[in-house]
Amino acid sequence: MKKRLSTLTLDQWDGRYRQLKRNGLKEPSWGGSLRRHLRDNDQRLRRLRFDPSPAALHLWNFLLTEEDRLRQARADGRMIVGVMKDLGTVPVMAYALSNVVAFYPDGAWWIPCLMEQQEDCLALADSLGVTETFCPVRAMLGAFLNEAHFPSPDLLICSAGATCDDFSAIVQRLEGLGRIVHWWEIPYRRPPVKGEKRVLLPGGAAAPASLVAAVRAELQRIRRLLAERSGQSLDDAVLSAGIRRANRVRHLLGELRRQVFGAPQTPLPALEMLIAEMLAIHFCSDFAGTERVLKGLLREVKCRVREGKGFQETDAARIFWVNPVADLRVMNLAEAAGGRICGTDYMFTHALDTIPVELPPMEALARMALSDPMAGLSKDRAARIARDVQVYGAEAVVISRIPGASHCASEGRMIGGILQGTLDLPVIEIEAPSISDSLAPHLRTRLEALVETVKQRRLLQEPQRRKT
Amino acid sequence: MKTVLQVGPMIPAEWIEAHGFRARAAVPAAAPDAQMGQCAWAHAVAVLAEKGGGGDNLVVAASCDQMRRAMANPSVAGKEGVFLMSLPATWQTPASRRLYEGELRRLGRFLVSRGGLMPTPERLRQAMRRCASRRRRVAGGRTCPPGKIPLALVGGPWLENQRAILERIQFHGGWVALDGMENGERSCPAPFDEKGMRQNPFRELARAYFDVVPDVFRRPNDRLFDWLGENCEKRGVRGVLVIRQVWCDLWHAETPRIRDCAGAPLLDLDLAAEGLTPGGRTDARLQAFLETLR
Ligand code: SF4
Ligand code: SF4
Numbered sequence: 001m002k003k004r005l006s007t008l009t010l011d012q013w014d015g016r017y018r019q020l021k022r023n024g025l026k027e028p029s030w031g032g033s034l035r036r037h038l039r040d041n042d043q044r045l046r047r048l049r050f051d052p053s054p055a056a057l058h059l060w061n062f063l064l065t066e067e068d069r070l071r072q073a074r075a076d077g078r079m080i081v082g083v084m085k086d087l088g089t090v091p092v093m094a095y096a097l098s099n100v101v102a103f104y105p106d107g108a109w110w111i112p113c114l115m116e117q118q119e120d121c122l123a124l125a126d127s128l129g130v131t132e133t134f135c136p137v138r139a140m141l142g143a144f145l146n147e148a149h150f151p152s153p154d155l156l157i158c159s160a161g162a163t164c165d166d167f168s169a170i171v172q173r174l175e176g177l178g179r180i181v182h183w184w185e186i187p188y189r190r191p192p193v194k195g196e197k198r199v200l201l202p203g204g205a206a207a208p209a210s211l212v213a214a215v216r217a218e219l220q221r222i223r224r225l226l227a228e229r230s231g232q233s234l235d236d237a238v239l240s241a242g243i244r245r246a247n248r249v250r251h252l253l254g255e256l257r258r259q260v261f262g263a264p265q266t267p268l269p270a271l272e273m274l275i276a277e278m279l280a281i282h283f284c285s286d287f288a289g290t291e292r293v294l295k296g297l298l299r300e301v302k303c304r305v306r307e308g309k310g311f312q313e314t315d316a317a318r319i320f321w322v323n324p325v326a327d328l329r330v331m332n333l334a335e336a337a338g339g340r341i342c343g344t345d346y347m348f349t350h351a352l353d354t355i356p357v358e359l360p361p362m363e364a365l366a367r368m369a370l371s372d373p374m375a376g377l378s379k380d381r382a383a384r385i386a387r388d389v390q391v392y393g394a395e396a397v398v399i400s401r402i403p404g405a406s407h408c409a410s411e412g413r414m415i416g417g418i419l420q421g422t423l424d425l426p427v428i429e430i431e432a433p434s435i436s437d438s439l440a441p442h443l444r445t446r447l448e449a450l451v452e453t454v455k456q457r458r459l460l461q462e463p464q465r466r467k468t
Numbered sequence: 469m470k471t472v473l474q475v476g477p478m479i480p481a482e483w484i485e486a487h488g489f490r491a492r493a494a495v496p497a498a499a500p501d502a503q504m505g506q507c508a509w510a511h512a513v514a515v516l517a518e519k520g521g522g523g524d525n526l527v528v529a530a531s532c533d534q535m536r537r538a539m540a541n542p543s544v545a546g547k548e549g550v551f552l553m554s555l556p557a558t559w560q561t562p563a564s565r566r567l568y569e570g571e572l573r574r575l576g577r578f579l580v581s582r583g584g585l586m587p588t589p590e591r592l593r594q595a596m597r598r599c600a601s602r603r604r605r606v607a608g609g610r611t612c613p614p615g616k617i618p619l620a621l622v623g624g625p626w627l628e629n630q631r632a633i634l635e636r637i638q639f640h641g642g643w644v645a646l647d648g649m650e651n652g653e654r655s656c657p658a659p660f661d662e663k664g665m666r667q668n669p670f671r672e673l674a675r676a677y678f679d680v681v682p683d684v685f686r687r688p689n690d691r692l693f694d695w696l697g698e699n700c701e702k703r704g705v706r707g708v709l710v711i712r713q714v715w716c717d718l719w720h721a722e723t724p725r726i727r728d729c730a731g732a733p734l735l736d737l738d739l740a741a742e743g744l745t746p747g748g749r750t751d752a753r754l755q756a757f758l759e760t761l762r
Contacts (some may be wrong), residue, residue: 129724134717160557160687165533168557168687169721175688183687185564186537187552193574210570217563362643377540406533406717409505414541 003309007049007269007332010034016052024198025054028292030065037064043116047437049332051272055296062284062293063275065103066103067150069285073101074151082153083282084171085163086186089369091282093223096242097232103182103285106142106167108149113327120146130173135166135405136326136434144174155229156181158223162188162375165406182225184218186369187211189376201371202353204387205380216366223362228288239361245287247354252294253280255351259301261342261392265310267301270341271331274324277344280351311335317454318342320394322385322415326402327436330443334398337447343392345385349373378411389423395454398447401431424454470583473521475513475625476529477655477685478555478677483572484527485595487584494526497628507534507713509625514538514655517550525582527575529553530716531685551578557687559678568678572670592669596660603656610645612704614748617761620700622726623686623711624719625650630743636751640758646702648696649711655681664727677720684718692722693729696728700730707761708734709754714741733761 007018017025017033034057034334042064050056073080081102083090094102105433111121113136121142125131129137143149158171160183175181189207192198197209227234260268268276268347276297283290304310312335320343325331334341350371373381389397397419399412408431416427428450430443472484473494481491499515502508510532517526517539522680530536530552539545539552548756556564580586588596612618619642626633627706637644648654649697657676664672682691700708708730712719720738727734737750 130721133715133720162536162554163533163557165717168533168685169717172687172689173721176690176722181688183558185556185558185561185567187556187567188530190552191553211567214563214567217559218561221561221563354674377545378537379540379542379545402506406505406715407537409503409507409534409715410541413503414537418542431685 003307004313005052005304005309007311008052009049010045012320013050013052013057017057020054020057028058028062028289030068030289031058032061034060041118042114043118044114044328047329048271049269051269052063052087053300055293055300056268056272058296059272059275059293062286062289063278064133066107066285070101070103070151073285079155080151082156083228084156084158085167086369087348087372088281088366089219090157090222092240092242092246092355092365093219093226093234095245095283095287096238097226097230097234099232100226100230101167101285102282103150103153103316104282105140105143105150105153106137108143109326110328111139111143111149111252112136116435119148121149128173130170133282133404134170135164135402137167138164138170141170141174144179153458155225157184157225158182159184159186159369161185162372164374166404182222183426184222185214186218186372187197187214188377189370189372191377199367201367202356203349203371203373203384204370205376207370207376207386212363212366212370215370216362219365219369236361238363240357243355243357243361243364246359249280249283249287249290249294250352250354252291252298253277254354256294256298257352259298259305263301263305263310264314265283265308266316266340267310268297269311269331270321270335271328272297273341273344274331274346277346277348277352281348288381312338312340316340317451318393318395319450320385320389320392320397321346321400322345322397322412323347323400323402325400325410325446326431326434327432329440330400330432330436333440333444334447337444338451339396339447342394343388345373345381345388347374349384373406378414379418382415385415386419386422389419389425394425395457396425396450397427398450399427399429401429403431403433426450426457472579473516473524473526473530473535475526475553476531476553477650477683478531478568478681479527479529479553479575480572480657480673480677482592482595482599482673483575483587486587486592487576487579489525489579489584494521495628495631498630498743505715506538507532507715509627509678509713509716510534510538512627512741514544515540517544517547519678520547520549525549525551525579527551527553527578529555531555531557531683532716534715549582551575555685557617557684561612565674565678569674570672572633572674577727589669592673596665596669596673600660601634610703612643612645615641616643616707617641617707617758618703619644620646620648620696620703620705620708620730620732621646621652621711622654622696622708622730623650624713626711626713626739627741627743630711630739633737633739633744633750633754636744636746636754637709637758640755641762642707642758644703646699648699654695657681669716684722689722693725696726697729697731700732705730705732707757708732709757710734710736712736712738714738734756
């Protein structure tokens with residue numbers, strides 16, 4: 001018999017937390033009730049539904065206390081590096097150094113959602129002329145100015161080149177306001193031409209060897225910068241150790257994804273999975289904490305799978321999700337509509353792939369950086385999605401458009417077209433702003449229609465399957 | 469002689485001519501069916517590319533995400549006679565200069581594959597001298613007619629139908645004293661150094677473009693503001709028109725900085741794909757702006 005688990009509202013979590021405490025819940029240093037984050041104005045929590053396990057509690061608390069850790073790092077005299085845009089490469093180098101903490105100011109992307117636009121980040125961005133034609137990352141500009149969300153970094157490192165226009169324009173604006181930004185080039189990953197030496201990248205795409213060499217040279221510059229500014233050696237041995245550590249997190253996540261996406265019933269809700277995946281990018285400013293949180297989640301998931309427990313019926317429509325949602329609540333909505341997430345591409349798949357350890361470390365990092373799904377052709381990204389759709393047995397694809405994002409104007413339709421052509425799957429494109437409550441009925445209807453389509457297709461395919 | 473249409477900054481016409489082609493800037497008109505959020509220029513260029521450049525070879529230099537993605541559309545990517553050149557955003561390192569030079573060489577191979585000649589150093593030198601003297605002729609003799617208001621135009625590329633604004637500027641009493649649009653004087657390379665040309669014309673060509681041309685997409689892009697401040701003062705500019713595509717983040721984000729550095733009043737015109745109609749809203753704004761400068 002399958003056992004159905006239920007998600008909890010914030011109010012329900014209060015009781016759950018008290019009960020867990022009575023039963024002797026052991027908490028990490030960042031522990032506490034979920035409700036306390038309302039004091040930091042994380043109002044969106046009131047509208048979300050959460051996994052009821054202690055492992056999920058630790059995950060949320062870990063995510064929502066990053067700012068405290070950064071401030072503590074400053075107090076401890078560690079160097080704080082603001083890494084921007086590359087989503088996963090430079091932090092591997094930074095965390096190889098013992099006196100450095102790296103974080104992504106990009107994370108301000110979610111401030112308008114989490115705080116339900118009740119802070120002044122967007123107003124500050126507006127006042128600088130960076131209006132809503134930009135994606136939600138414009139909140140980062142405001143966050144730099146009001147210094148209310150993260151401490152001002154000691155060093156800013158940003159990738160440029162084959163990146164989105166929104167981010168590049170906003171960071172350039174920041175530089176125009178007097179911040180020193182260390183730019184490094186991530187070139188457009190064009191396909192190798194006939195006769196050109198090619199390199200196979202983690203994730204399966206190929207790139208001309210000359211581009212890998214260019215990225216290696218650029219990362220070498222960043223490596224020198226980090227070593228110089230931290231006063232520590234960042235030689236190959238130190239870097240290799242950093243890569244092995246990053247791989248530990250990637251392996252944990254890989255296993256978590258396999259377990260969750262492959263289980264007969266959803267053993268971990270989509271929202272918690274999204275947050276868990278994000279830990280791979282920069283370890284949420286605490287490497288050991290990340291490992292601990294992921295191990296806890298993995299234990300919980302394995303236990304649920306073993307006991308046949310899950311959040312939905314076994315017939316939930318298996319959906320592959322493309323792009324992160326500006327409003328976290330949409331992940332709840334997808335499940336409420338009868339879907340379950342079986343496969344994701346949140347634009348940082350390169351931060352999930354194992355970094356090759358058999359290569360010299362700088363070569364390995366260059367290959368990883370260049371495998372960024374946003375640095376290459378949409379066709380490459382679609383090819384990987386198609387592969388993962390098959391691996392995880394997804395039955396439909398949702399492409400979530402990000403309002404204002406330079407890549408979303410055309411990429412969604414392109415990827416959708418390729419997937420429909422190669423996989424014969426229903427694909428829909430939705431767009432949700434940071435607070436999508438007014439659109440929720442519409443979004444839900446579209447997601448329900450997708451679920452319905454999946455179920456009808458199953459019925460049609462069943463006789464065929466039986467025949468074969 | 470066959471024509472190569474070029475789109476985007478930092479494609480040296482000299483390099484194209486040295487391969488035996490005539491270089492001409494493409495100015496497409498707005499194309500229908502742009503997606504919400506899509507740059508009308510990038511979309512129009514992609515549609516032109518879809519048609520194989522309208523019979524000519526087409527070289528597109530992508531300096532932004534919108535253009536890269538528009539050109540990555542399966543109906544465009546790999547189209548015969550179309551070449552996508554990728555411009556590095558950073559410019560102060562040997563690695564980025566190498567990337568640019570690599571793209572020029574790749575462009576050269578494309579041109580040869582389209583029936584072009586392998587350029588000898590001498591042919592490249594000749595093309596460089598020819599282009600330089602053409603530029604000098606165009607740049608000479610700019611004096612603002614009496615009673616007109618000297619203006620600077622600043623921005624990226626603009627569609628054929630959006631260029632009607634030039635007539636309206638004249639109509640309302642303005643005069644373009646500084647052309648900071650793409651394909652305008654802002655995009656011109658530095659004067660070529662004779663010694664550099666003698667030693668290695670390819671390197672000198674790359675230097676004159678890559679190390680010098682100011683553009684909004686470059687990281688960092690302070691040179692754009694230096695260029696603007698310096699030239700607005702030199703030309704006695706009394707008003708600045710920023711002309712940009714509605715969904716162009718790069719120019720949009722920098723408009724306030726342009727305002728700060730130009731030292732003259734500024735009008736920000738985000739143009740819809742269809743451009744401007746006489747008597748319409750944009751035209752009225754332009755008229756009001758010029759009236760305040762009288
Ligand atoms: S959501 Fe898209 S446009 Fe916005 S910062 Fe991220 S990659 Fe760039
Ligand atoms: S106008 Fe702006 S968005 Fe459009 S192609 Fe040019 S730089 Fe890109």
